[in-house]
Amino acid sequence: MTFSKAFAAALALAAAAQLAAPAAAGTLAAVKGRGYLICGVSTGLAGFSIADQQGRYTGLDVDTCRAVAAAVLGDAGKAKFIPSTAEQRFTLLQSGEIDVLTRNTTWTLARDTGLGLTFAPVTYYDGQGFMVAKKLGVKSAKELNGASICVQPGTTTELNLADYFRTNHLSFKPVVIAQLEEAENAFFSGRCDSYTTDRSGLAGTRAGKAANPDDYLILPEVISKEPLAPAVRHGDDEWFAIVKWTVFALIAAEEKGITSKNVEDMRKSDDPEVKRMLGTTPGLGQQLHLDEAWAYNIVKQVGNYGEIFDRNVGKDSPLKLERGLNALWSQGGLMYAMPFR
Amino acid sequence: MAGQRRRSRHELRPGAIAIQAAVLAIVLLLGTYLVHNTLVNMARQGIATGFGYLGREAAFEIGETLIPYSPADSYGRALLVGLLNTLQVAIIGIVVSTVLGTLIGIARLSGNWLVRKLAWAYVEILRNVPLLLQLIVWWDLLRVAAPPPRAAWQILPHIFVSNRGLVFPTLIWSPVYLWMGVALMAALAAARIVARGKKRAAALALILPLALFLLAGAPLAWEVPELQGFNFSGGHTLSPELAALLVGLIVYTAAFIAEIVRSGIEGVSRGQSEAAAALGLNRRQALRLVILPQALRIVIPPLIGEYLALTKNSSLAIAIGYPDLTAITYTTLNQTGQAVEAIALMMAIYLALSLATSLIMNWYNARVALVER
Numbered sequence: 001m002t003f004s005k006a007f008a009a010a011l012a013l014a015a016a017a018q019l020a021a022p023a024a025a026g027t028l029a030a031v032k033g034r035g036y037l038i039c040g041v042s043t044g045l046a047g048f049s050i051a052d053q054q055g056r057y058t059g060l061d062v063d064t065c066r067a068v069a070a071a072v073l074g075d076a077g078k079a080k081f082i083p084s085t086a087e088q089r090f091t092l093l094q095s096g097e098i099d100v101l102t103r104n105t106t107w108t109l110a111r112d113t114g115l116g117l118t119f120a121p122v123t124y125y126d127g128q129g130f131m132v133a134k135k136l137g138v139k140s141a142k143e144l145n146g147a148s149i150c151v152q153p154g155t156t157t158e159l160n161l162a163d164y165f166r167t168n169h170l171s172f173k174p175v176v177i178a179q180l181e182e183a184e185n186a187f188f189s190g191r192c193d194s195y196t197t198d199r200s201g202l203a204g205t206r207a208g209k210a211a212n213p214d215d216y217l218i219l220p221e222v223i224s225k226e227p228l229a230p231a232v233r234h235g236d237d238e239w240f241a242i243v244k245w246t247v248f249a250l251i252a253a254e255e256k257g258i259t260s261k262n263v264e265d266m267r268k269s270d271d272p273e274v275k276r277m278l279g280t281t282p283g284l285g286q287q288l289h290l291d292e293a294w295a296y297n298i299v300k301q302v303g304n305y306g307e308i309f310d311r312n313v314g315k316d317s318p319l320k321l322e323r324g325l326n327a328l329w330s331q332g333g334l335m336y337a338m339p340f341r
Numbered sequence: 342m343a344g345q346r347r348r349s350r351h352e353l354r355p356g357a358i359a360i361q362a363a364v365l366a367i368v369l370l371l372g373t374y375l376v377h378n379t380l381v382n383m384a385r386q387g388i389a390t391g392f393g394y395l396g397r398e399a400a401f402e403i404g405e406t407l408i409p410y411s412p413a414d415s416y417g418r419a420l421l422v423g424l425l426n427t428l429q430v431a432i433i434g435i436v437v438s439t440v441l442g443t444l445i446g447i448a449r450l451s452g453n454w455l456v457r458k459l460a461w462a463y464v465e466i467l468r469n470v471p472l473l474l475q476l477i478v479w480w481d482l483l484r485v486a487a488p489p490p491r492a493a494w495q496i497l498p499h500i501f502v503s504n505r506g507l508v509f510p511t512l513i514w515s516p517v518y519l520w521m522g523v524a525l526m527a528a529l530a531a532a533r534i535v536a537r538g539k540k541r542a543a544a545l546a547l548i549l550p551l552a553l554f555l556l557a558g559a560p561l562a563w564e565v566p567e568l569q570g571f572n573f574s575g576g577h578t579l580s581p582e583l584a585a586l587l588v589g590l591i592v593y594t595a596a597f598i599a600e601i602v603r604s605g606i607e608g609v610s611r612g613q614s615e616a617a618a619a620l621g622l623n624r625r626q627a628l629r630l631v632i633l634p635q636a637l638r639i640v641i642p643p644l645i646g647e648y649l650a651l652t653k654n655s656s657l658a659i660a661i662g663y664p665d666l667t668a669i670t671y672t673t674l675n676q677t678g679q680a681v682e683a684i685a686l687m688m689a690i691y692l693a694l695s696l697a698t699s700l701i702m703n704w705y706n707a708r709v710a711l712v713e714r
Contacts (some may be wrong), residue, residue: 087672087674087675090675094386110678113387114679115388116383118386130562135572145570146571146574147571147572148505148571148572153675154671154672155675159400159676162402166411166412172402173572174403174404175404175662176404176668177661178660178662178668181479182661186662189481189484189504190484191484191504224532234386266569287554321343
């Protein structure tokens with residue numbers, strides 16, 4: 001009796017061991033089997049990932065995720081979004097809760113090496129800045145000596161802030177608040193003199209949350225490089241290649257002038273690279289273990305990088321951000337797709 | 342008969358031993374498997390392990406520190422800053438909530454209808470609203486109600502209230518204070534040894550430090566807060582975050598303590614208060630001399646639980662931006678990515694704090710417990 005019980009328990013344990021062995025590789029197979037893609041996004045940052053009243057997500061990061069869904073599943077609508085705080089995001093990815101992290105995340109050495117992550121190409125080149133109330137009369141970040149500054153924990157922002165003030169021999173009091181909404185409220189209610197995050201985030205907060213956006217000023221200093229990039233788990237090269245080339249496809253489509261409107265006609269283009277990309281000449285899709293129409297689906301359903309930018313953060317959005325560093329390399333920016341061959 | 346049954350329950354039959362050994366083996370196996378699995382997975386995913394990160398530069402700033410700290414210090418020191426902040430909240434919170442809770446507990450049994458009902462309403466409302474919600478409400482209130490620093494209220498000379506908190510002057514440290522402290526200790530020690538002449542020793546305890554102070558040229562210098570740029574500089578600041586956390590924890594925990602105190606008082610047999618009345622003690626004397634000392638014995642064990650809860654609840658500080666142990670741990674684990682180590686360390690520290698609280702209170706309980714003869 002006792003022995004059989006123990007034996008049964010041992011069997012159960014062995015079974016559990018089998019189940020507990022995590023899916024190391026094979027994110028692609030998992031996503032295909034599941035029928036939808038799961039992306040980690042922010043808890044609500046205008047322009048990057050924010051849910052509307054119907055719970056529909058929009059934003060640049062959201063569109064990156066939808067592009068991956070279009071490439072893998074042929075349907076940009078088959079993407080689910082899990083909102084996470086700055087602190088939870090890496091654990092979500094490491095533990096396999098999400099397939100790809102598209103959550104305004106800065107690519108740094110420590111994150112690339114120590115966290116078991118791999119970063120895909122940058123989708124937004126950003127830099128950290130400061131926002132202040134105009135009535136404070138501050139015109140430069142150098143005038144912020146002794147200021148209370150609202151910041152979110154677990155971000156590169158928190159570290160850049162300390163670095164910047166150390167470098168300039170200034171002092172400050174951080175007010176560190178985990179929830180984005182609470183941090184924004186604390187700033188707008190006057191608890192902090194300044195709020196610091198990536199400048200795109202500042203623009204989003206100002207446009208989306210301020211009672212009167214004109215009362216607030218984003219200071220001219222850019223104190224850091226913040227290349228925001230999607231991230232996947234380390235060690236799954238097949239999946240990494242798919243996310244990487246999805247981003248390149250978005251950029252390449254803009255380079256080649258392929259838009260969601262003309263993609264149908266572009267399939268008949270004379271340009272051999274366009275033909276390879278859109279699957280008219282087969283081969284590239286197969287090498288990524290995807291359908292040959294993968295890039296066609298991306299552009300058709302989500303658009304090219306320029307369309308995504310304008311719609312979410314650029315001239316057609318409340319944020320009205322300039323292309324700046326995020327223009328194509330041929331127009332003085334940093335956006336550059338590797339060759340499609 | 343009863344003795345026989347008790348013995349048979351404790352007697353270990355060979356079958357029972359086998360079952361227990363098997364269960365123990367399974368638990369151990371499962372534990373080993375989990376640890377092993379975690380390590381293997383982390384290694385495979387390229388996640389760094391070990392506690393080496395504690396010595397590395399933290400590089401983030403902390404808003405409120407009880408010990409000197411700069412971003413150039415290590416993660417270890419940052420954690421110490423967080424631990425001290427947690428301890429500060431726990432100690433102040435425990436002391437004040439005990440006092441407040443006792444008063445409200447007594448008020449619950451007051452002869453005055455209004456006082457009794459008010460105390461009842463306090464307890465029912467505060468203990469039934471989630472603590473996190475209360476903390477955020479307090480924080481928002483403190484932030485919105487107070488003016489910006491440039492229009493701060495001066496409530497007393499050199500003491501200001503603004504949405505940056507309460508700022509007050511601090512005494513600038515002088516080595517003479519140390520010697521004054523030594524003199525005071527010496528005088529008090531002398532008073533203990535020399536049982537007689539207590540008055541003379543007390544006078545000595547007063548005169549000796551004072552003489553030292555005057556002899557050193559009365560070094561009394563205050564660091565006075567002054568409005569400089571955005572904020573007050575100088576003096577000490579009690580931030581809205583700390584204030585909200587303390588107020589929230591205290592009024593919440595006091596509601597529970599009040600109920601414990603009330604049950605403690607009601608647990609003292611009615612004959613005791615009747616006897617006190619028969620002796621001619623009035624209500625206040627009866628409470629102070631007869632009822633409360635006996636109620637204390639009933640109250641302490643459940644009180645330990647409340648103290649532990651308060652200490653652990655202080656980890657909600659992270660929601661309102663007070664840099665306690667939890668907040669610093671989360672920042673650390675996020676910057677280093679070493680979630681397993683950071684969380685394990687935090688759990689160990691909270692466990693140690695709880696065990697220490699428990700130990701002290703149990704010792705006190707043993708001291709005051711009624712020795713039954």
